[in-house]
Amino acid sequence: xxxxxxxxxxxxxxxxxxxxxxxxxxxxxxxxxxxxxxxxxxxxxxxxxxxxxxxxxxxxxxxxxxxxxxxxxxxxxxxxxxxxxxxxxxxxxxxxxxxxxxxxxxxxxxxxxxxxxxxxxxxxxxxxxxxxxxxxxxxxxxxxxxxxxxxxxxxxxxxxxxxxxxxxxxxxxxxxxxxxxxxxxxxxxxxxxxxxxxxxxxxxxxxxxxxxxxxxxxxxxxxxxxxxxxxxxxxxxxxxxxxxxxxxxxxxxxxxxxxxxxxxxxxxxxxxxxxxxxxxxxxxxxxxxxxxxxxxxxxxxxxxxxxxxxxxxxxxxxxxxxxxxxxxxxxxxxxxxxxxxxxxxxxxxxxxxxxxxxx
Numbered sequence: 001x002x003x004x005x006x007x008x009x010x011x012x013x014x015x016x017x018x019x020x021x022x023x024x025x026x027x028x029x030x031x032x033x034x035x036x037x038x039x040x041x042x043x044x045x046x047x048x049x050x051x052x053x054x055x056x057x058x059x060x061x062x063x064x065x066x067x068x069x070x071x072x073x074x075x076x077x078x079x080x081x082x083x084x085x086x087x088x089x090x091x092x093x094x095x096x097x098x099x100x101x102x103x104x105x106x107x108x109x110x111x112x113x114x115x116x117x118x119x120x121x122x123x124x125x126x127x128x129x130x131x132x133x134x135x136x137x138x139x140x141x142x143x144x145x146x147x148x149x150x151x152x153x154x155x156x157x158x159x160x161x162x163x164x165x166x167x168x169x170x171x172x173x174x175x176x177x178x179x180x181x182x183x184x185x186x187x188x189x190x191x192x193x194x195x196x197x198x199x200x201x202x203x204x205x206x207x208x209x210x211x212x213x214x215x216x217x218x219x220x221x222x223x224x225x226x227x228x229x230x231x232x233x234x235x236x237x238x239x240x241x242x243x244x245x246x247x248x249x250x251x252x253x254x255x256x257x258x259x260x261x262x263x264x265x266x267x268x269x270x271x272x273x274x275x276x277x278x279x280x281x282x283x284x285x286x287x288x289x290x291x292x293x294x295x296x297x298x299x300x301x302x303x304x305x306x307x308x309x310x311x312x313x314x315x316x317x318x319x320x321x322x323x324x325x326x327x328x329x330x331x332x333x334x335x336x337x338x339x340x341x342x343x344x345x346x347x348x349x350x351x352x353x354x355x356x357x358x359x
Contacts, residue, residue, distance in 0.1 A: 004049040004119050008032040009039045009065065010081065011057040015104075019052060019081075022108050023115065036060030040068060048076060049122050050115065052102075055082040055089055063093055070097035075125050077118040081106070161208055178295060183207040184343045185291035186284075193287065193331050203284040206247075206259035210288065213243030213260075240264055240273050259284040263292070268322045278325075286325040290316060290332050293324070294340065309337045 006028050010016050016032040023030050031046070033039050037059040039051070051069065055062040066078050077099035082090045090101035099121060102114050186207040190200060214222055217239055221232045228236060244261035247253045262276060262285035269277030297312040313333060320329045 003027050003029060004122075005029045005047065006031070006050045006052060006115070007039060007042060007046075007048045008052045009034075009036060009057070009062070010052075010054040011035055012054070015054070015081075019111065022111060026112065026115075028115075036062065036065035036068075039065055043069075043073070050118050051076060051078045052081055052115075053078055055080055055093070063089070063096065066093050066096055066098045075122070075129070077122055079114055079118055161205055164209065164212060178299065179208050179211060181299070181344060182210070182288070182291050182295045184346075185294055185340065186288045188335070188339060188343060189287050189291060189328065189332055190284070192335060193328070195283070195287075199284070202253075202255040203259065203287070205253060206256035206263075206284055207288050207291070209243065209247055209253070209256065210260055210263045210292070211239065211243070212246055213239035213241070215246075216242045237264070237272050256284075258282050259288065263288050265289075266323045267325050270322070281325075286328050290324050290328050293319075294332075298340070298344075309340060313337075 006023055008016050008019050008023075008030060010019070010032070011034050013034070016034070020030040020032055031042065031048075033042055035057040036053070039053070040060070043051075051065075053062040053065055062080055062082075066080070069076060069078055074097070078093075078097070080090045080093045080098050080101040081104060082101060083104045087101075087103065090098075090103075094101060099118050100114055102110060183204055187200060187204050190203055195203070217236060221228065221235055224232065240261055240263065244257050247260050248257035259282050261273070262281050265271035265274065265276045265281045265285060266289075267278060267281070267286065269275050293316055294309075294312050297307045297315065298309055300306045316324060316329055317333060320326045
């Protein structure tokens with residue numbers, strides 16, 4: 001048998017000495033105390049592999065010690081050492097958690113066999129625990145590796161989106177940076193509304209790509225300095241569906257595609273392309289509508305200078321229930337003006353969608 005740490009608990013000193021001598025001769029490290037209460041104090045500061053306990057002792061008997069052991073360290077086996085007339089009590093102790101019992105008086109071979117079996121059981125328990133822990137560590141490591149791989153994939157997705165956003169800026173230079181800013185505004189409002197975190201990446205990507213369909217709009221319409229005529233407006237309106245058709249083909253953007261399609265819908269149903277109203281419009285699109293209007297008003301345009309945030313807030317409030325979702329507007333109005341200024345200053349080039357995690 002491998003060397004083990006064994007605690008002997010018996011109120012008879014002679015028994016403690018005999019058992020200690022026999023087990024130390026087998027190479028084990030033995031300690032002894034005279035009752036269960038002292039055993040408790042010892043076990044609070046020492047690790048052992050096995051407890052040999054008498055049944056009847058002053059202060060605390062073996063039964064109460066077994067019950068305490070099962071609560072504090074259930075993996076350490078306890079062998080009850082008891083007189084012949086205590087057999088029924090020893091069996092009761094086993095039902096309460098003792099591993100085995102040895103009757104007094106006992107032969108040394110009987111003691112050795114009982115101890116060996118208990119220590120083998122202890123070894124199996126430890127091996128099983130170590131095996132389970134090894135599996136848990138492996139699962140944790142594999143999970144971390146998988147998360148790292150998924151993070152890399154997600155970052156590669158966002159790299160692609162950022163490249164698309166850059167291409168759109170080159171085509172529509174008059175609104176350069178609009179997608180970056182409106183994405184930051186949208187996520188700030190969404191977080192204030194306690195939108196589920198798992199939905200935020202899709203809302204962010206949809207906000208960033210909301211105008212991607214304009215890539216297909218002819219330059220003479222997209223860059224026209226004056227108002228569009230009715231035919232040109234109809235062409236411009238197709239950018240929602242064009243963007244949807246572009247985005248929906250990309251598996252990881254399919255949830256975002258619905259927001260791209262709906263970003264020009266009005267809360268009262270007068271928007272386009274489908275005339276959705278109220279909660280028929282995806283929540284991300286309803287949040288985006290407020291963020292988009294804010295950025296449009298507080299940014300310079302070829303035909304006017306940027307308007308004040310105060311003016312933008314009043315205008316958004318005026319359009320509550322018609323263009324905008326009242327619930328989104330209520331949250332927006334409760335947010336400080338300084339937040340939008342800070343976001344405009346911090347969302348610059350080089351722009352990363354990963355920046356939005358800190359908003």
